Amino acid sequence: MEVVLYDGAFLRERDWTRYARWSNSLMRLHLQFGFGMMEHSKELVKDWRGGQVILSPRDLTDDQLDRLASSIRSLAGGSVLLDPQFYLPHADHDRLREHEYWPATYSTGSFFGGPALSTLIGQLTLLNGRLQTRGFILPGLHADRVTSEWLETQRLVLEEARAQAGDRPLFQTIALSDVASRNTADITSLIEHCADNVADGYYVVVEHPGGDYLVDDPNWLANIVDLCAAFKLQGSSVILGYCNQQMLIAALAKVDAVASGTWMNVRSFPPEKFKAATEDDMKQRATWYYCPQTMSEYKVPFLDIAQRQGLLQDMYPLTPIVLPKIEDLFAGGQPSTIGLTEQVAFRHYLHCLRAQAAAMHQSTFDATADEYRLLLDNAESLIARLNRVGVRGQMRDFARVIDSNRAAVEVLIADRGPILRRRWGSL
């Protein structure tokens, strides 16, 4: 097995050859910027020799936006998008309010029907131009339900952006509550609306029911995948924001990119983050090791148990880039003595997720579905073996959501399988 030094990380040439199949059709991982991600973003884009960072005005001042965008763009293959985070404008989040584009006053009733919307789009057009973004993520309100009023705001935003934004591709934000995203009628009416008001792309962010990190609700998941597939079949690009490993399923909808980051609040969409101006609660907590084969995360002491029970090597990440510190976990010493830091764990997670995302798209829809089913089957099998000897991922254990994911796959196949099968190559 060959080990090659690769920009500070180790690239393992493994017999898992599908990882070598980099092409334009792969599902990409974008970096969802969040608290403490400045260095991670730069280093990861450097390691990957390219990548897209979705900038977060909530976590960056105007000046920082400029500097980070410039740094990322200066890296080979680096590019940025800007999420304007206009989800809950009435909440007047302190740090968002400091940005030039943020309106001084806001009232839903008058905002979208008057010059204020035009001003907002104008300001964001300028900002996107200054940051040289690869596309224009449009401001979009968080929808408790998909109502005709909300759909009208979406239409007005798209219309205004078309008038002002020039050639930059427009990504309409679709920000849905857990209630809206669980409601199939809401999703259907959203798809119908967008069929008549097609954007170049969609930036989809969806609240997790109950705030759960991994969601055990097959209908919620089926609806999201259905929505993404519908957008793709309409001819638009799709970026699914605020994702964790559960959203690898989006590959079956031929989603262009999933976005994820370090802390849990950028791996699932928490609307409350855009409400109060509370400080991020990021004090030291447990460090979690992501095992891509099980799609689960484990606290480091559970790696000790895995080692004692003879299963640690089965948790070794079968991905192209394995960080030295991660190698150390499997080098024979007791894992908890290695001193795995949160920062390494984060970066490891993102390396793995990127590799997994890239490996998902196959040449046909059926092959992609089979690949994903295999991923679930293999995860289930290894999780069962680990659980039997006491190694558990607790609330980050994928076992409890595997059946939801399986159900969502089958629903997609039943609902849109034939058309995805036919058009897969052109999506």
Added chain:
Amino acid sequence: MVQIPGGAQKAVFSAMHQTDGEVVIKVFQPGTDAETVSREILAVQNINSARIPRIFETGTVPTPAGDCAWVREQRISGESLHSRLQRAGPLSKDEVLKLAHQLAATLRDAEAAKIVHRDIKPENIMVDSTGDFWLVDFGIARHLTMRSLTADARIFGKFTPGYAPPEQARNVKGQIDSRADMFAFALTLIEAATGVHPFWDGAKDAMEALTRSETQPIPRQLLPVKSAESLADLLDTMTKKRRDQRCRNMQEVLDWIEDIVTEEQKP
């Protein structure tokens, strides 16, 4: 002039015209809503399609019971697909593919004219003496650019149970477009190919057929063509209950059918 079977609202006669050849003359009953008649005529005139009988002339004739509108149009010598199926059973593979291709092209043309036929079924398809298929009877066609003539508040719209998609049966006017015809087209194809209508087969009445059409997927249709899986996928897609899950438009259906036909013609 010879009277031939017609619809509930009109008498139909066949005749020979000195320049247009064989024609049919449809005479609408007195009191038939003039706007309805004019919409039917307009639908045919607006669709530029090779497989819809041409209208040569229209007019009204006074009768003691009131004015009767009439239409003189091209006569298709043959029988309805319904009669053909009753008489000789399911179509052959080549006939099914021909029906699929010709009707898809006709409905693509209707879609371009923003007209929805709303009553695609074997009774409204004629098979001529050369085996070509013609779409007839635009009596309940919907002009998407014109105000609807039927009440929006009715629970059920104008439709034939078992053929109409849920949005048409439920009279959701804003959702009726060419994808409604797509749904009925697929069921017509299945019936023509197998002799069995998936929603009517074994149904005790129209309500059961309607309920099935709104709730049950069609069984997978593996017909004896080279691209059997692809054709089954197409029929499955065309008959989705949610129109957003069907093909986007009739051109997409036509392209799909052409691929299947091309594959079939390969040695």
